[in-house]
Amino acid sequence: MIEWSDEDLMIRDAVRGWIDAEVRPNLDALESGDLPPYDLLRDLYKTFGMDELARSSFRARGRDEERPPRGANAAMTMIPVIELCRVAPGLVAAMGVGLGLAAGTIMKRGTPEQRERWALPLLTMEKIGAWAITEPDSGSDAFGGMRSTARKVGDEYVINGGKTFITNGPYADTIVFYAKLDDGSDPRDREILTFVLDRGMPGLEQSKPLRKMGLHSSPTGELFLTDVRAGADRLLAAGEGGGKASAKQNFVTERAGVAAMALGVIEECLRLSVEYARTRELWGQRIGDFQLIQLKLATMEVARLNVQNLVFRHIEMQRAGRAPTLAEASAMKLYAAQAASEVAQEAVQLFGGNGYMSEYRVEQLARDARSFQIYAGTDEIQVTHIARDLLSR
The missing domain is CATH 1.20.140.10 (Butyryl-CoA Dehydrogenase, subunit A, domain 3)
Structure with missing residues (x-):
């Protein structure tokens, strides 16, 4: 591939027209934080039928399939990203975390029921997703320095800990949360577990948006978990590795x-x-x-x-x-x-x-x-x- 096809250019121009009409006039409100990006992103999805495309693709390939079929229009996923980043890169950060990271993790590691329950609403932008791995004291040592724990109590897990720099954290409906199994072993060697949490669960607190240098159109926050109880239905399969x-x-x-x-x-x-x-x-x-x-x-x-x-x-x-x-x-x-x-x-x-x-x-x-x-x-x-x-x- 050395250049965009005519079809790609038609998609690009259509997306560019929508951005000129809907995003540029709201740029100041997005930059100030007065306007969260999610209604705009949902409108993008509805305008170009991306929500229905995601839904039909989910149904057509079956809930057990982890990735799009070979040969899918990859350019269609890239062009909106490129065009949005010309104006407000934060919109892409907010969209990408919900779709690529939160939904992506559930699609790769979840059961058919978990995918239906949590991934599909994220893929259609009906709900907002967050992917929570970074902690205040871990930084680049994401796994070794992780202090969030999950302790097995009967048929449930009791989760404690905190995450920071979480894109969509303040507004997320669905949170993919990483924690270490509290089994008494050396903390750095403990198994990493992945849970799906919902806004409003007892013990789960989502902070207000943090102030930061850039990407103001992408809300970033902290998560605090105090004795959050998660059933086995919220635990994603470990899989290989x-x-x-x-x-x-x-x-x-x-x-x-x-x-x-x-x-x-x-x-x-x-x-x-x-x-x-x-x-x-x-x-x-x-x-x-x-x-x-x-x-x-x-x-x-x-x-x-x-x-x-x-x-x-x-x-x-x-x-x-x-x-x-x-x-x-x-x-x-x-x-x-x-x-x-x-x-x-x-x-x-x-x-x-x-x-x-x-x-x-x-x-x-x-x-x-x-x-x-x-x-x-x-x-x-x-x-x-x-x-x-x-x-x-």
Whole structure:
């Protein structure tokens, strides 16, 4: 795949038109936190029939199937991500966690009944999902440093602990929650269990949205669990590798998806920068005639081409029925996240003082792009996963 097909471009233009009509006018409200993103995302799903598509796909392939059929239109999943990230990357973070991580985990590890009960409403955006693994003291040591516990009491589990930096945490209806089995063994060696929790369960507290540097259109919060009782029907199957393997599968999905998010930011920063270079004048000529400005624009275009090729490769892999390895997904994320952040910072520099003002959108995009190098694993973690793969060959 070297370019978008005519059908892809038609989808892109339709999605772009919806974004211009529905998202851009609400951008200030999204950025201030006054408008949670979920009604907009539901409208996107209904407008393009994505809710019915998800429902029919769920029924057609059977509740026992974990992934879409080979050859599905992978571009259709990528194009909305790219286009939304041109305007409000936080919307994609909010949508992706509910669909790719929360629903994805249940689809991979859940029974047919669990998928029907919890995954389907997430896949159709009827409900909002959160994926809770990060804790205040664990950071990149997500498994070893995990302190949340689940103690078996009769036919139930009693869960205690807290999570932080949880996308959709304040508003989530369904929460995929990771905890260690409290069996008296060394805490770092304990089995990781995965539960599905619902808003309103006794002992479950969801915080208000946290204030953060960027991605303001994606609510982030904390979860506090005090003696939350979960029956066996809420425990997802461990499968091969247990809860750790389940989480790592999701890391692959999340990290590969960052390339599409980065592409949207890069494309919009480049578009805004070219437009500004054509119209802004200094010393009697447009700044686009200055070689240093041309260098910035050329560097942005090189980054756009490279990240676009990563996205195209990922689409082709999906069409072939192949998922990237953890190392491949980490490499995609590492490069794309750094490229997006660098392009956005160069766009701010190109705009000069105007670029530092929120009135000029490169300011927001620069803040949002910075998050790509932190969530779903920091740059340093990506390097570790790539290098370990190389050294193990």
